[in-house]
Amino acid sequence: xxxxxxxxxxxxxxxxxxxxxxxxxxxKQMAIDTVIDSLTGDAGSVFTGDDDPQLIAEALPFSLKxxxxxxxxxxxxxxxxxxxxxxxxxYANAFVQAPxxxxxxxxxxxxxxxxxxxxxxxxxxxxxxxxxxxxxHPGFKEAALFGDTGGLKEVLADAGTDDVSFLYWCGAGxxxxxxxxxFDMRLGMTRNNAIALMDRALEIxxxxxxxxxxxxxISYYGSLPVMLGGSEEKAxxxxxxxxELSQGKKPxxxxxxxxxxxxxxxxxDEFRELLGKALEIQxxxxxxxxxxxxxxxxxxxxxxHIDDYFLVF
Numbered sequence: 001x002x003x004x005x006x007x008x009x010x011x012x013x014x015x016x017x018x019x020x021x022x023x024x025x026x027x028k029q030m031a032i033d034t035v036i037d038s039l040t041g042d043a044g045s046v047f048t049g050d051d052d053p054q055l056i057a058e059a060l061p062f063s064l065k066x067x068x069x070x071x072x073x074x075x076x077x078x079x080x081x082x083x084x085x086x087x088x089x090x091y092a093n094a095f096v097q098a099p100x101x102x103x104x105x106x107x108x109x110x111x112x113x114x115x116x117x118x119x120x121x122x123x124x125x126x127x128x129x130x131x132x133x134x135x136x137h138p139g140f141k142e143a144a145l146f147g148d149t150g151g152l153k154e155v156l157a158d159a160g161t162d163d164v165s166f167l168y169w170c171g172a173g174x175x176x177x178x179x180x181x182x183f184d185m186r187l188g189m190t191r192n193n194a195i196a197l198m199d200r201a202l203e204i205x206x207x208x209x210x211x212x213x214x215x216x217x218i219s220y221y222g223s224l225p226v227m228l229g230g231s232e233e234k235a236x237x238x239x240x241x242x243x244e245l246s247q248g249k250k251p252x253x254x255x256x257x258x259x260x261x262x263x264x265x266x267x268x269d270e271f272r273e274l275l276g277k278a279l280e281i282q283x284x285x286x287x288x289x290x291x292x293x294x295x296x297x298x299x300x301x302x303x304x305h306i307d308d309y310f311l312v313f
Contacts, residue, residue, distance in 0.1 A: 049286045053294055057095040064088060071128075081132035082166055088125030089173035092118045094294055097180060102301060115180050122177035129170035136163060144170075149192045156200040164201045164208045171198035172216060179223075195220075211245030214238040215252050222260030235261055249285065251278035251295045258302065268310045275299040 047063075050056050067084040074080060100114035134141040143155045159167060174194035178187055198220075202213045217238040224230030235257065242253040254274040262271040278299040283292045302309070 048288060048290050050290050051293060053094075053290060053297070056290060057091075060087060060091045060095070064091065075131075076135050078132045078135045078166075081128050081135065082169070085125040085128035085132060085173065086165075086169045088121050088128065089169055089176065092121035092125065092173070093176060096121060097176070098294070098298065119177045119180050119184075122173045122180070126170055126173035126177065129166055129173060133163070133166050133170060136166070144193055144197070145190075147193075149196050152193050152196050153200075156196060159200055159204065161205055164205050167197045167201035167204075168208065168213055168216075171195070171201065175216075175220070206241070207245055210247075210250060211242035211253070214242035214245065215250075215256055218242065218253060218256045219260045222257065222264070232261055232265075249281060250288070251281045251292060251299060254278035255295055255299050255302070258299075263309045266310055266312075268306065268312070271306065271310070272303065275303050 047056050047060070064084065064087050067080060067087065071077070071080060071084060096114055097118040100111045100118065103111040103114075130141040130144055133144075137155060137158055140155055143152045147155075156167075171194050174190070174197070178184075178191055178194060181187065198213065198216060201208065202217070206213060215238070218235050220235075221229070221231045221238065222235035239253050239257045242250070246253070254277045258271045258274040258278075262268075262274060279296055281292070281296070283289055285292075
């Protein structure tokens with residue numbers, strides 16, 4: 001016959017058995033959250049601070065799939081969505097589109113395949129970032145993808161300082177996809193919404209990333225035809241701000257102005273001068289070491305292939 005003490009322990013055991021699935025799920029989620037915390041935020045410098053582009057190019061695909069696996073368990077984690085989206089946009093730009101741009105004309109089929117892949121990766125990153133912004137501002141994704149620019153700007157009015165990185169990377173990925181495929185008219189029609197995100201990021205904090213947003217606008221205004229809003233004057237204004245905010249320590253503004261404006265003007269002397277300045281910059285910031293190395297490698301390649309861009313040089 002069961003004593004009162006035995007009954008007490010039996011009840012406790014039954015309760016523990018009934019609660020175990022909840023406890024197990026909680027422990028699993030805690031473990032997942034711990035992994036996510038270790039992969040987001042400052043942990044990104046493990047990649048951006050590296051000095052071996054090839055190593056990062058080979059490591060990033062595995063990391064991106066890991067992020068996606070974690071998102072199946074925490075689909076509404078805005079920080080993880082940001083890290084995943086950023087990763088896809090950066091990978092598309094640095095390790096897919098950039099190498100395709102260096103292929104000779106006779107390898108146009110391979111180049112087109114790589115550019116098509118880059119477009120898909122840009123949009124994949126953009127969509128993760130739209131999901132992140134939707135978590136932070138419910139209704140954001142629908143307004144961005146299906147609303148007009150006026151409606152999107154109303155939603156963007158609620159964005160604050162903590163949203164700048166989300167807005168920048170989402171806009172960058174979106175515009176990357178648009179610019180790489182000018183024949184996709186449907187996607188091209190969304191350009192104003194993509195730029196609205198970047199405009200809002202600039203409005204909130206023009207100093208973000210030591211002038212990174214201004215760097216985008218050098219290319220944007222410098223590359224567009226005047227009839228579509230292009231402006232050399234605006235491109236040069238953003239170049240000056242980017243240099244000022246980075247204290248001249250980033251090669252990016254010089255390379256972007258050279259490729260977007262100097263080539264259009266067929267000014268080979270300015271092209272060489274700008275790329276020379278980019279190569280003179282010492283890599284002082286460990287957080288951006290990888291970007292500096294990749295950008296300066298591009299500057300060297302451009303100088304070595306200057307005859308591809310100028311009739312007289």
